[in-house]
Amino acid sequence: MREFPPIDRAAEAAASQTLFFTDGEFDGRPHRVSRFNYLAFLSLTGSAAQQEVDKIRSFLGAQLGGQLETDIVHLLGSLNWRYHNIACIALAAGFTSPRTIEALWQRIRAGSWTAPQLVATAAYIDAGFQERAADALARHATYYKSLVALAALAAGSDSDSDSDIVAEAKAVDRDDSGAIAIGWLHNLRQALG
Template structure:
Protein backbone atom coordinates (compact mmCIF):
# COMPACT_ATOMS: atom_id res chain seq x y z
CA UNK A 1 0.00 0.00 0.00
CA UNK A 2 1.86 3.08 -1.28
CA UNK A 3 0.64 6.09 0.71
CA UNK A 4 1.64 8.68 -1.90
CA UNK A 5 -1.21 7.47 -4.12
CA UNK A 6 -3.71 8.84 -1.58
CA UNK A 7 -2.54 12.45 -1.72
CA UNK A 8 -3.90 14.48 1.23
CA UNK A 9 -5.53 11.36 2.68
CA UNK A 10 -2.13 9.78 3.43
CA UNK A 11 -2.20 11.46 6.86
CA UNK A 12 -4.95 9.01 7.88
CA UNK A 13 -2.36 6.26 8.05
CA UNK A 14 -0.07 8.17 10.42
CA UNK A 15 -0.29 8.51 14.18
CA UNK A 16 0.27 12.24 14.58
CA UNK A 17 -1.26 13.24 17.92
CA UNK A 18 -2.82 9.78 18.29
CA UNK A 19 -1.31 6.64 19.81
CA UNK A 20 -2.25 4.51 16.77
CA UNK A 21 -2.54 5.17 13.01
CA UNK A 22 -5.64 7.26 12.44
CA UNK A 23 -7.64 4.75 10.37
CA UNK A 24 -7.77 2.36 13.35
CA UNK A 25 -9.96 4.85 15.22
CA UNK A 26 -12.54 4.45 12.45
CA UNK A 27 -12.94 0.70 12.91
CA UNK A 28 -15.26 1.10 15.90
CA UNK A 29 -15.81 4.85 16.22
CA UNK A 30 -16.32 4.53 19.96
CA UNK A 31 -13.67 6.87 21.35
CA UNK A 32 -13.33 10.69 21.34
CA UNK A 33 -10.20 10.30 19.19
CA UNK A 34 -12.44 9.24 16.31
CA UNK A 35 -13.37 12.88 15.81
CA UNK A 36 -9.71 13.77 15.29
CA UNK A 37 -9.54 11.32 12.40
CA UNK A 38 -12.85 12.48 10.91
CA UNK A 39 -11.43 16.01 11.06
CA UNK A 40 -8.44 14.77 9.07
CA UNK A 41 -10.73 13.28 6.42
CA UNK A 42 -12.69 16.51 6.20
CA UNK A 43 -9.53 18.54 5.70
CA UNK A 44 -8.31 16.13 3.04
CA UNK A 45 -11.61 16.52 1.17
CA UNK A 46 -11.02 20.28 1.12
CA UNK A 47 -7.46 19.99 -0.16
CA UNK A 48 -8.47 19.71 -3.81
CA UNK A 49 -9.38 17.01 -6.35
CA UNK A 50 -11.23 14.83 -3.80
CA UNK A 51 -12.77 12.57 -6.48
CA UNK A 52 -9.30 11.47 -7.58
CA UNK A 53 -8.03 10.69 -4.10
CA UNK A 54 -11.18 9.00 -2.82
CA UNK A 55 -11.26 6.79 -5.92
CA UNK A 56 -7.66 5.82 -5.15
CA UNK A 57 -8.67 4.84 -1.61
CA UNK A 58 -11.28 2.43 -2.92
CA UNK A 59 -9.19 1.08 -5.80
CA UNK A 60 -6.59 -0.24 -3.38
CA UNK A 61 -7.04 -3.90 -2.44
CA UNK A 62 -6.31 -3.08 1.22
CA UNK A 63 -9.24 -2.65 3.63
CA UNK A 64 -7.62 0.26 5.47
CA UNK A 65 -8.12 2.86 2.71
CA UNK A 66 -11.68 1.57 2.21
CA UNK A 67 -12.55 2.58 5.76
CA UNK A 68 -11.19 6.08 5.20
CA UNK A 69 -13.09 6.30 1.92
CA UNK A 70 -16.34 5.37 3.63
CA UNK A 71 -15.98 8.32 6.02
CA UNK A 72 -15.17 10.60 3.08
CA UNK A 73 -18.43 9.62 1.37
CA UNK A 74 -20.38 10.21 4.58
CA UNK A 75 -18.86 13.69 4.82
CA UNK A 76 -19.64 14.46 1.17
CA UNK A 77 -22.77 16.49 1.81
CA UNK A 78 -22.80 17.79 -1.76
CA UNK A 79 -22.87 14.20 -3.05
CA UNK A 80 -20.16 14.87 -5.63
CA UNK A 81 -18.29 11.59 -5.08
CA UNK A 82 -19.10 8.29 -6.77
CA UNK A 83 -21.21 6.08 -4.47
CA UNK A 84 -20.47 3.02 -6.61
CA UNK A 85 -16.93 3.03 -5.20
CA UNK A 86 -18.34 1.53 -2.00
CA UNK A 87 -19.90 -1.36 -3.87
CA UNK A 88 -16.72 -2.08 -5.80
CA UNK A 89 -14.89 -2.54 -2.48
CA UNK A 90 -17.75 -4.62 -1.06
CA UNK A 91 -17.75 -6.86 -4.14
CA UNK A 92 -14.00 -7.38 -3.77
CA UNK A 93 -14.54 -8.97 -0.34
CA UNK A 94 -13.15 -6.09 1.75
CA UNK A 95 -12.52 -7.04 5.37
CA UNK A 96 -14.55 -3.98 6.47
CA UNK A 97 -17.60 -4.90 4.40
CA UNK A 98 -19.95 -4.39 7.41
CA UNK A 99 -18.79 -0.78 7.78
CA UNK A 100 -18.99 -0.20 4.03
CA UNK A 101 -22.54 -1.56 3.90
CA UNK A 102 -23.55 0.82 6.70
CA UNK A 103 -22.02 3.74 4.80
CA UNK A 104 -23.93 2.68 1.68
CA UNK A 105 -27.19 2.84 3.62
CA UNK A 106 -26.54 6.50 4.38
CA UNK A 107 -25.19 7.66 1.01
CA UNK A 108 -26.74 5.53 -1.74
CA UNK A 109 -30.45 5.95 -2.59
CA UNK A 110 -30.25 2.82 -4.76
CA UNK A 111 -29.21 0.65 -1.80
CA UNK A 112 -32.39 -1.52 -1.92
CA UNK A 113 -31.89 -2.47 -5.56
CA UNK A 114 -28.18 -3.17 -5.16
CA UNK A 115 -28.76 -5.17 -1.99
CA UNK A 116 -31.46 -7.34 -3.58
CA UNK A 117 -29.35 -8.10 -6.66
CA UNK A 118 -26.42 -9.28 -4.57
CA UNK A 119 -28.49 -11.41 -2.22
CA UNK A 120 -30.40 -12.96 -5.14
CA UNK A 121 -27.03 -14.01 -6.56
CA UNK A 122 -25.81 -15.35 -3.19
CA UNK A 123 -23.40 -12.44 -2.75
CA UNK A 124 -20.63 -13.23 -5.25
CA UNK A 125 -17.19 -11.89 -4.38
CA UNK A 126 -14.23 -11.32 -6.70
CA UNK A 127 -11.07 -11.21 -4.58
CA UNK A 128 -8.03 -9.48 -6.18
CA UNK A 129 -5.79 -12.16 -7.69
CA UNK A 130 -2.64 -10.06 -8.02
CA UNK A 131 -1.66 -10.58 -4.37
CA UNK A 132 0.46 -13.30 -2.81
CA UNK A 133 -1.26 -15.31 -0.04
CA UNK A 134 0.56 -13.28 2.62
CA UNK A 135 -0.35 -9.97 0.95
CA UNK A 136 -3.95 -11.07 0.58
CA UNK A 137 -4.18 -11.99 4.26
CA UNK A 138 -2.85 -8.58 5.31
CA UNK A 139 -4.83 -6.57 2.79
CA UNK A 140 -8.19 -8.34 2.80
CA UNK A 141 -8.30 -10.35 6.02
CA UNK A 142 -8.22 -14.07 6.81
CA UNK A 143 -11.59 -15.10 5.34
CA UNK A 144 -11.85 -17.49 2.43
CA UNK A 145 -14.22 -16.91 -0.48
CA UNK A 146 -17.20 -18.49 1.31
CA UNK A 147 -16.55 -16.44 4.42
CA UNK A 148 -16.42 -13.21 2.42
CA UNK A 149 -19.73 -14.04 0.72
CA UNK A 150 -21.27 -14.79 4.10
CA UNK A 151 -19.95 -11.51 5.52
CA UNK A 152 -21.58 -9.56 2.69
CA UNK A 153 -24.86 -11.40 3.11
CA UNK A 154 -25.01 -10.98 6.88
CA UNK A 155 -24.09 -7.30 6.58
CA UNK A 156 -26.72 -6.57 3.93
CA UNK A 157 -29.49 -8.31 5.86
CA UNK A 158 -28.57 -6.59 9.12
CA UNK A 159 -28.41 -3.16 7.50
CA UNK A 160 -31.67 -3.74 5.64
CA UNK A 161 -33.53 -3.69 8.94
CA UNK A 162 -33.03 0.09 8.95
CA UNK A 163 -34.79 0.55 5.59
CA UNK A 164 -38.58 0.25 5.66
CA UNK A 165 -38.91 -1.16 2.15
CA UNK A 166 -36.44 -3.96 2.97
CA UNK A 167 -37.47 -4.93 6.50
CA UNK A 168 -39.96 -7.65 5.52
CA UNK A 169 -37.72 -8.93 2.72
CA UNK A 170 -34.74 -9.31 5.04
CA UNK A 171 -36.83 -10.96 7.75
CA UNK A 172 -38.35 -13.49 5.33
CA UNK A 173 -34.92 -14.38 3.95
CA UNK A 174 -33.74 -15.46 7.38
CA UNK A 175 -36.01 -18.50 6.95
CA UNK A 176 -34.66 -19.44 3.51
CA UNK A 177 -32.61 -22.64 3.85
CA UNK A 178 -29.91 -21.52 1.41
CA UNK A 179 -29.58 -18.16 3.11
CA UNK A 180 -29.54 -19.76 6.55
CA UNK A 181 -26.70 -22.07 5.49
CA UNK A 182 -24.56 -19.20 4.19
CA UNK A 183 -25.26 -17.05 7.25
CA UNK A 184 -23.87 -19.78 9.50
CA UNK A 185 -20.50 -19.23 7.83
CA UNK A 186 -20.43 -15.75 9.31
CA UNK A 187 -21.24 -16.63 12.90
CA UNK A 188 -17.64 -16.29 14.08
CA UNK A 189 -17.29 -12.91 12.34
CA UNK A 190 -20.55 -11.58 13.76
CA UNK A 191 -21.01 -9.15 10.87
CA UNK A 192 -24.58 -8.41 11.92
CA UNK A 193 -23.33 -7.19 15.30
CA UNK A 194 -20.62 -5.08 13.63
CA UNK A 195 -23.27 -3.47 11.42
CA UNK A 196 -25.47 -2.64 14.41
CA UNK A 197 -22.59 -1.26 16.46
CA UNK A 198 -21.00 0.79 13.67
CA UNK A 199 -24.36 2.17 12.59
CA UNK A 200 -25.02 3.41 16.12
CA UNK A 201 -21.52 4.80 16.56
CA UNK A 202 -21.25 6.53 13.19
CA UNK A 203 -24.62 8.20 13.72
CA UNK A 204 -23.50 9.42 17.13
CA UNK A 205 -20.13 10.62 15.81
CA UNK A 206 -21.75 12.63 13.01
CA UNK A 207 -24.48 13.99 15.27
CA UNK A 208 -21.72 15.43 17.45
CA UNK A 209 -20.59 17.27 14.32
CA UNK A 210 -24.06 18.59 13.61
CA UNK A 211 -24.89 16.07 10.87
CA UNK A 212 -27.88 13.72 11.08
CA UNK A 213 -27.28 10.50 9.15
CA UNK A 214 -30.41 8.86 7.80
CA UNK A 215 -30.94 6.14 5.18
CA UNK A 216 -31.07 7.57 1.65
CA UNK A 217 -33.73 5.02 0.67
CA UNK A 218 -37.06 4.46 2.41
Protein backbone atom coordinates (compact mmCIF):
# COMPACT_ATOMS: atom_id res chain seq x y z
CA MET A 1 0.00 0.00 0.00
CA ARG A 2 1.28 3.39 -0.90
CA GLU A 3 2.55 5.60 1.88
CA PHE A 4 2.40 9.39 1.73
CA PRO A 5 5.08 11.11 -0.31
CA PRO A 6 7.08 13.91 1.32
CA ILE A 7 5.30 17.24 1.68
CA ASP A 8 5.68 19.51 -1.33
CA ARG A 9 5.92 22.96 0.25
CA ALA A 10 5.18 24.69 -3.08
CA ALA A 11 1.95 22.70 -3.50
CA GLU A 12 0.89 23.52 0.06
CA ALA A 13 1.61 27.21 -0.48
CA ALA A 14 -0.32 27.24 -3.78
CA ALA A 15 -3.35 25.68 -2.05
CA SER A 16 -3.30 28.28 0.71
CA GLN A 17 -3.28 31.09 -1.88
CA THR A 18 -6.58 29.97 -3.45
CA LEU A 19 -9.92 31.75 -3.25
CA PHE A 20 -10.84 29.40 -0.42
CA PHE A 21 -8.48 31.21 1.96
CA THR A 22 -8.08 34.79 3.08
CA ASP A 23 -5.60 36.81 5.06
CA GLY A 24 -6.15 36.49 8.77
CA GLU A 25 -4.38 36.05 12.05
CA PHE A 26 -3.37 32.96 13.99
CA ASP A 27 -1.57 33.15 17.34
CA GLY A 28 -1.06 36.87 16.81
CA ARG A 29 0.70 36.46 13.46
CA PRO A 30 -0.52 37.07 9.91
CA HIS A 31 -1.63 33.81 8.37
CA ARG A 32 -3.79 32.50 5.53
CA VAL A 33 -7.02 31.15 7.04
CA SER A 34 -9.83 29.11 5.58
CA ARG A 35 -13.06 30.88 4.70
CA PHE A 36 -14.92 27.71 5.71
CA ASN A 37 -15.06 25.44 8.74
CA TYR A 38 -13.42 22.38 7.22
CA LEU A 39 -13.99 20.47 10.47
CA ALA A 40 -17.75 20.64 9.86
CA PHE A 41 -17.10 18.78 6.61
CA LEU A 42 -15.46 15.81 8.36
CA SER A 43 -18.70 14.12 9.39
CA LEU A 44 -21.00 16.38 7.39
CA THR A 45 -23.76 16.12 9.99
CA GLY A 46 -25.69 18.67 11.96
CA SER A 47 -26.72 22.25 11.45
CA ALA A 48 -23.13 23.60 11.50
CA ALA A 49 -22.21 21.39 8.56
CA GLN A 50 -25.31 22.45 6.63
CA GLN A 51 -24.53 26.11 7.30
CA GLU A 52 -20.99 25.63 5.96
CA VAL A 53 -22.29 23.81 2.86
CA ASP A 54 -24.72 26.66 2.21
CA LYS A 55 -21.94 29.18 2.83
CA ILE A 56 -19.57 27.52 0.35
CA ARG A 57 -22.33 27.21 -2.26
CA SER A 58 -23.09 30.92 -1.99
CA PHE A 59 -19.41 31.83 -2.11
CA LEU A 60 -18.72 29.63 -5.13
CA GLY A 61 -21.67 31.03 -7.03
CA ALA A 62 -20.00 34.44 -6.97
CA GLN A 63 -16.63 33.22 -8.33
CA LEU A 64 -15.26 32.81 -11.85
CA GLY A 65 -15.28 29.21 -13.12
CA GLY A 66 -11.76 29.17 -14.53
CA GLN A 67 -10.22 30.35 -11.29
CA LEU A 68 -12.30 27.85 -9.31
CA GLU A 69 -11.08 24.99 -11.48
CA THR A 70 -7.46 25.96 -10.93
CA ASP A 71 -7.98 26.49 -7.21
CA ILE A 72 -9.73 23.15 -6.69
CA VAL A 73 -6.84 21.43 -8.50
CA HIS A 74 -4.43 23.24 -6.14
CA LEU A 75 -6.41 22.10 -3.09
CA LEU A 76 -6.25 18.50 -4.26
CA GLY A 77 -2.57 18.80 -5.17
CA SER A 78 -1.61 19.42 -1.56
CA LEU A 79 -1.28 16.75 1.13
CA ASN A 80 -3.36 18.69 3.65
CA TRP A 81 -6.60 16.86 4.43
CA ARG A 82 -8.26 20.15 5.43
CA TYR A 83 -7.85 21.39 1.87
CA HIS A 84 -9.25 18.10 0.59
CA ASN A 85 -12.44 18.51 2.65
CA ILE A 86 -13.04 21.94 1.14
CA ALA A 87 -12.40 20.59 -2.37
CA CYS A 88 -14.89 17.77 -1.79
CA ILE A 89 -17.70 20.17 -0.98
CA ALA A 90 -16.81 22.50 -3.85
CA LEU A 91 -16.86 19.58 -6.29
CA ALA A 92 -20.09 18.18 -4.89
CA ALA A 93 -21.68 21.62 -5.17
CA GLY A 94 -21.24 21.31 -8.92
CA PHE A 95 -17.90 22.93 -9.67
CA THR A 96 -16.49 20.05 -11.69
CA SER A 97 -14.59 19.71 -14.92
CA PRO A 98 -12.56 16.92 -16.47
CA ARG A 99 -9.47 18.54 -14.94
CA THR A 100 -10.89 18.67 -11.39
CA ILE A 101 -12.23 15.13 -11.62
CA GLU A 102 -8.80 13.90 -12.74
CA ALA A 103 -7.17 15.79 -9.85
CA LEU A 104 -9.65 14.13 -7.47
CA TRP A 105 -8.72 10.67 -8.75
CA GLN A 106 -5.02 11.46 -8.52
CA ARG A 107 -5.51 12.41 -4.86
CA ILE A 108 -7.58 9.28 -4.21
CA ARG A 109 -4.79 7.09 -5.59
CA ALA A 110 -2.03 9.06 -3.83
CA GLY A 111 -3.83 9.14 -0.50
CA SER A 112 -5.26 11.43 2.11
CA TRP A 113 -6.27 11.18 5.72
CA THR A 114 -9.77 11.95 4.37
CA ALA A 115 -9.62 9.34 1.61
CA PRO A 116 -13.16 8.08 2.43
CA GLN A 117 -14.58 11.57 1.85
CA LEU A 118 -12.66 11.88 -1.42
CA VAL A 119 -13.96 8.52 -2.63
CA ALA A 120 -17.53 9.39 -1.60
CA THR A 121 -17.21 12.65 -3.53
CA ALA A 122 -16.04 10.76 -6.61
CA ALA A 123 -19.02 8.42 -6.31
CA TYR A 124 -21.31 11.46 -6.07
CA ILE A 125 -19.92 13.50 -8.99
CA ASP A 126 -18.24 11.15 -11.46
CA ALA A 127 -20.39 9.28 -13.98
CA GLY A 128 -17.34 7.10 -14.66
CA PHE A 129 -16.93 6.15 -11.00
CA GLN A 130 -17.31 2.39 -11.37
CA GLU A 131 -14.73 2.16 -14.16
CA ARG A 132 -12.23 4.42 -12.41
CA ALA A 133 -12.79 2.64 -9.11
CA ALA A 134 -12.08 -0.72 -10.75
CA ASP A 135 -8.84 0.68 -12.15
CA ALA A 136 -7.74 2.07 -8.78
CA LEU A 137 -8.72 -1.15 -6.99
CA ALA A 138 -6.43 -3.11 -9.30
CA ARG A 139 -3.39 -0.99 -8.37
CA HIS A 140 -1.32 -2.02 -5.40
CA ALA A 141 0.06 1.53 -5.31
CA THR A 142 -3.36 3.02 -4.48
CA TYR A 143 -3.45 4.31 -0.91
CA TYR A 144 -4.87 1.72 1.48
CA LYS A 145 -7.72 3.86 2.91
CA SER A 146 -8.75 4.71 -0.65
CA LEU A 147 -8.78 1.02 -1.55
CA VAL A 148 -11.07 0.16 1.37
CA ALA A 149 -13.42 3.05 0.63
CA LEU A 150 -13.50 2.24 -3.09
CA ALA A 151 -14.24 -1.40 -2.39
CA ALA A 152 -17.19 -0.41 -0.20
CA LEU A 153 -18.71 1.98 -2.73
CA ALA A 154 -17.96 -0.12 -5.81
CA ALA A 155 -19.43 -3.28 -4.27
CA GLY A 156 -21.76 -5.03 -6.64
CA SER A 157 -19.98 -3.67 -9.70
CA ASP A 158 -17.59 -5.45 -12.01
CA SER A 159 -14.65 -4.24 -9.90
CA ASP A 160 -12.68 -6.73 -7.85
CA SER A 161 -13.55 -5.43 -4.40
CA ASP A 162 -12.56 -8.74 -2.78
CA SER A 163 -9.06 -8.94 -4.27
CA ASP A 164 -5.89 -9.69 -2.35
CA ILE A 165 -4.97 -6.01 -2.69
CA VAL A 166 -8.19 -4.95 -0.96
CA ALA A 167 -7.83 -7.65 1.70
CA GLU A 168 -4.32 -6.37 2.46
CA ALA A 169 -5.63 -2.80 2.67
CA LYS A 170 -8.46 -3.82 5.01
CA ALA A 171 -5.95 -5.54 7.29
CA VAL A 172 -4.10 -2.26 7.92
CA ASP A 173 -7.11 0.09 7.91
CA ARG A 174 -8.03 0.68 11.55
CA ASP A 175 -10.59 3.36 10.72
CA ASP A 176 -13.08 1.29 8.68
CA SER A 177 -12.73 3.63 5.72
CA GLY A 178 -15.45 1.75 3.84
CA ALA A 179 -18.08 2.53 6.47
CA ILE A 180 -16.91 6.15 6.61
CA ALA A 181 -17.24 6.48 2.83
CA ILE A 182 -20.74 4.97 2.81
CA GLY A 183 -21.90 7.22 5.67
CA TRP A 184 -20.30 10.35 4.22
CA LEU A 185 -21.85 9.74 0.80
CA HIS A 186 -25.25 9.48 2.50
CA ASN A 187 -24.62 12.72 4.42
CA LEU A 188 -23.36 14.44 1.26
CA ARG A 189 -26.57 13.56 -0.58
CA GLN A 190 -28.63 14.96 2.27
CA ALA A 191 -26.58 18.13 2.63
CA LEU A 192 -26.63 18.94 -1.08
CA GLY A 193 -30.02 17.38 -1.83
